[in-house]
Structures are given as C-alpha cells and as structure tokens.
Amino acid sequence: MLGDLHVEILIIGGGPAGLAAAVAAKNAGVQDILIVERDRMLGGILNQCIHNGFGLHTFREELTGPEYAARFIARVKELEIPYLLNTMVMSVGSDRTVTLMGRETGVKKIKADAVILAMGCRERPRGALSIPGYRPAGIYTAGTAQRLMNIEGYSIGKRAVILGSGDIGLIMARRLTLEGAEVLAVAELMPYSGGLKRNIVQCLNDYGIPLLLSHTVVDIRGKERVSGVTIAEVDEKRNPIPGTEQDYECDTLLLSCGLLPENELTRMTNASLSTVTGGAVVNDRLQTDIPGIFACGNVLHVHDLVDYVSEEAALAGENAAAYVKGAGAASGDPEQIRIETEGGVRYTVPQQIDIRNMRDEITLRFRVADVYKDKTIAVYKGEEKLYSRRTRVLAPGEMEQVKLTREKLGDFAPGEVLKITLE
Numbered sequence: 186m187l188g189d190l191h192v193e194i195l196i197i198g199g200g201p202a203g204l205a206a207a208v209a210a211k212n213a214g215v216q217d218i219l220i221v222e223r224d225r226m227l228g229g230i231l232n233q234c235i236h237n238g239f240g241l242h243t244f245r246e247e248l249t250g251p252e253y254a255a256r257f258i259a260r261v262k263e264l265e266i267p268y269l270l271n272t273m274v275m276s277v278g279s280d281r282t283v284t285l286m287g288r289e290t291g292v293k294k295i296k297a298d299a300v301i302l303a304m305g306c307r308e309r310p311r312g313a314l315s316i317p318g319y320r321p322a323g324i325y326t327a328g329t330a331q332r333l334m335n336i337e338g339y340s341i342g343k344r345a346v347i348l349g350s351g352d353i354g355l356i357m358a359r360r361l362t363l364e365g366a367e368v369l370a371v372a373e374l375m376p377y378s379g380g381l382k383r384n385i386v387q388c389l390n391d392y393g394i395p396l397l398l399s400h401t402v403v404d405i406r407g408k409e410r411v412s413g414v415t416i417a418e419v420d421e422k423r424n425p426i427p428g429t430e431q432d433y434e435c436d437t438l439l440l441s442c443g444l445l446p447e448n449e450l451t452r453m454t455n456a457s458l459s460t461v462t463g464g465a466v467v468n469d470r471l472q473t474d475i476p477g478i479f480a481c482g483n484v485l486h487v488h489d490l491v492d493y494v495s496e497e498a499a500l501a502g503e504n505a506a507a508y509v510k511g512a513g514a515a516s517g518d519p520e521q522i523r524i525e526t527e528g529g530v531r532y533t534v535p536q537q538i539d540i541r542n543m544r545d546e547i548t549l550r551f552r553v554a555d556v557y558k559d560k561t562i563a564v565y566k567g568e569e570k571l572y573s574r575r576t577r578v579l580a581p582g583e584m585e586q587v588k589l590t591r592e593k594l595g596d597f598a599p600g601e602v603l604k605i606t607l608e
C-alpha cells in the first residue's frame with residue numbers, strides 16, 4: 186500500500202469526519218485514498234459515546250455513537266478504502282508531504298495530491314487552572330471520564346460535581362447517575378449552558394440534578410483523593426461573589442469546559458487559522474488558503490451534532506476529489522467573497538465563498554455569542570437583504586445554519602463582502 190509513497194487523497198483522522206470524507210471522495214471517482222488513524226480503531230470519539238441520539242438527521246433513527254460510526258466504517262470497508270490504524274501523522278507540509286509513524290509502517294513520508302484534515306478536537310482543561318487547592322486524584326475532564334467508564338470499564342467515583350455544562354459534561358452527569366453515583370450539581374460559569382437544550386432536559390432535569398448557572402468551583406479539598414469542592418456564585422465579570430460559597434462533599438470533579446480543535450498539524454501547513462473557531466479559515470469548498478489542503482469536522486469548528494460533521498465532511502471529500510481532478514481555488518484567492526459577521530454572530534464556516542466555482546446551494550454554519558430571543562437572522566450584500574429568518578431563541582450551545590443559493594447571491598464585484606447579522 187505504501188510502496189510508491191504517493192496517494193491522491195490522504196485523510197488525517199478516522200473519526201466520523203475522515204470516514205465520511207473518504208466515502209464521498211471514493212464515490213466521486215478517486216481510487217487512491219488513504220485514511221491515517223492514530224487510535225487502534227476507526228470511529229473517533231464516537232466509540233466512547235455509548236448513549237443514543239446520534240443520526241437523527243442522517244439516518245432518521247436514534248443510534249448510539251458506535252452504531253453511527255459502524256455504518257460509515259462498513260461503507261469504507263465495502264468501498265475497499267485503505268486505512269492505517271495505530272499510525273500517527275507527525276507533520277504535514279504546505280506541499281502536502283505527510284510524515285507518519287506507525288508500528289507496522291515505521292516512519293514514512295507520503296506525498297499527497299490533496300490532504301483532508303479531520304483530526305477532531307480535544308477538551309479544554311482551562312477550568313482547572315485557576316482553581317486553588319491541591320491536585321488530588323478524582324479530577325477528570327468529562328471526555329476522559331467517558332473513555333474510562335465506557336471503553337476501559339472503570340468506575341470513577343461515587344459522589345461527583347461537574348464544572349461546565351458543555352454537552353459531554355451533561356451526558357456524563359446522566360451516565361454517572363445510571364452507574365449508581367450521585368451527581369450533586371453541575372456548575373456553569375456563564376449565565377447560560379454551553380450544551381444543547383435537549384441534553385439539559387434529558388440528562389439533568391430528568392434526574393433532578395441541579396444546574397447552577399453563573400457559578401464556579403473556587404476550592405478543591407483533599408490531598409490524596411478529592412474530598413470536597415466549594416462552589417460560589419459569580420458576578421457579571423465572572424468573579425466569585427464573597428459570601429455565596431457552598432461546600433459539597435464529593436470524591437470526583439469532572440471538568441467540561443469546552444473543546445479545542447486539534448490544529449497542530451494545520452499550523453504546520455501554514456494555513457490561516459481563525460481566532461474565533463480555532464480551526465482553519467476555509468472557503469465553501471472547505472479548502473484552506475493552502476492549495477489542496479481541506480478541513481472538516483471538529484478540527485474545523487466544534488459541532489454540536491455529528492450529523493452535520495458527516496454532511497460537511499462529505500463535501501470536503503467531494504471537493505478534494507474535484508481538486509485532484511483540477512478544479513477549485515484556495516481560500517486566499519482575492520476573487521472570493523469574504524463573509525463578515527456582526528450583531529452577535531460569532532463566526533461562520535465557511536468564511537469565504539469561491540463564487541466562480543460555487544455549487545447551486547451552500548450552507549453557512551455559525552454560532553451566536555449569547556442567548557437571544559425573538560431575533561431575525563439576516564444576510565446582506567451591501568444594502569440588499571438576501572435572506573432573513575425569524576427565530577424564537579438562539580443560544581451559543583447550538584449551531585445555526587443558513588442556506589444560500591447561487592441564484593440569490595447573484596454577481597459580486599471584487600472586494601465586495603457578504604454580511605450576516607442578528608436584528
């Protein structure tokens with residue numbers, strides 16, 4: 186497989202993004218594809234997500250994470266797309282030379298015509314850093330706890346407090362409860378949850394677990410093992426309010442303080458990164474500003490639902506296939522339309538549109554900065570309103586999307602921008 190050390194499309198990461206990109210590229214007619222995965226199995230983070238709720242959009246069924254992944258793994262196998270397991274990509278150059286290392290391959294350099302970055306994300310340990318107290322056993326990020334319980338089969342504690350209300354923290358609150366542990370509270374620094382509404386209802390409310398908004402952990406007690414934490418309310422500047430401290434006796438503290446796209450390799454390619462998403466800046470073809478380098482899934486921006494990861498990654502696969510056959514500009518092309526955000530829209534992906542090569546319809550995905558009620562999502566080209574949609578509630582934990590057609594966008598003058606806002 187690695188004989189000639191050249192492939193048409195090399196995909197880094199065998200999670201849902203990498204798998205969907207590979208299937209789409211193969212269906213688009215590219216034969217020479219290689220998926221490189223550092224873990225011992227394909228499927229990415231979904232292997233540890235044993236709860237249901239996956240695939241409602243893609244398959245119109247409620248699947249568990251491993252079931253969802255299994256459907257794509259089966260497609261990869263049916264299509265005989267080669268993949269390497271236990272193999273880590275160490276570097277990627279802007280010339281698309283990929284260095285990888287694995288037990289069976291040793292260190293190898295492979296030149297690819299196109300590279301698809303699908304490395305996913307990791308958890309932010311930020312919440313831990315500013316908490317005074319010892320660092321005893323019993324403090325985990327929520328994803329580590331999920332892996333220990335669901336893959337390795339360990340019980341991690343009996344009485345837990347969770348800091349951060351991201352989806353993984355919410356899901357772990359329910360998981361711990363079902364395993365017989367007591368979850369005393371989920372404390373959230375912000376005045377709103379970072380997770381999906383459905384997860385707050387199904388994972389906290391259904392089990393009577395309190396969600397303490399505008400609260401944080403201000404002390405951790407215990408030397409060998411966590412013996413308790415102190416939670417305090419915070420003011421608008423997120424500083425703890427003296428006198429509001431409450432002690433909780435517990436042996437476990439889970440941190441669920443957000444996810445960070447894993448972009449070390451992206452940086453090596455010299456692709457521009459967005460300071461807001463933490464992922465590459467891409468055009469509607471999901472191509473970075475380095476020709477032939479595409480990005481999709483959580484490495485591009487953190488998604489709320491895996492269905493959107495699969496949809497986006499399939500597009501990256503199709504576009505990488507088109508690229509190796511000679512079509513498509515990189516995102517730095519000056520003739521591309523830039524998308525600007527304002528009025529509470531934090532970012533969009535893509536950030537640019539390759540207007541000359543765009544499809545009949547594109548999807549702009551974005552998140553908002555705060556909880557907003559009764560707002561209209563509007564898209565402008567200069568003074569002209571191209572799109573508007575009324576919404577009841579918008580929240581930072583939920584990804585939003587707008588679909589725009591080629592026909593609606595019309596012609597653009599060089600340097601003209603598209604603006605998306607809330608009003």
Ligand SMILES: Cc1cc2nc3c(=O)[nH]c(=O)nc-3n(C[C@H](O)[C@H](O)[C@H](O)COP(=O)(O)OP(=O)(O)OC[C@H]3O[C@@H](n4cnc5c(N)ncnc54)[C@H](O)[C@@H]3O)c2cc1C
Pocket residue numbers: 197198199200201202203221222223224228229230231234236238239272273274275303304305306307327328329331352353356444447450481482483484488489490491492494
């Ligand atoms: C802990 C956690 C729990 C989640 N729970 C849910 C949930 O309950 N419901 C839901 O809808 N979504 C959930 N998500 C989100 C969902 O799983 C993601 O949207 C989806 O898995 C993202 O797919 P991906 O392929 O982009 O990333 P991943 O699934 O993370 O896959 C990335 C893959 O790339 C591999 N990789 C990374 N770097 C390299 C390298 N250098 N070389 C080789 N391979 C590499 C990794 O090993 C991994 O297999 C969760 C995410 C996390 C992190």
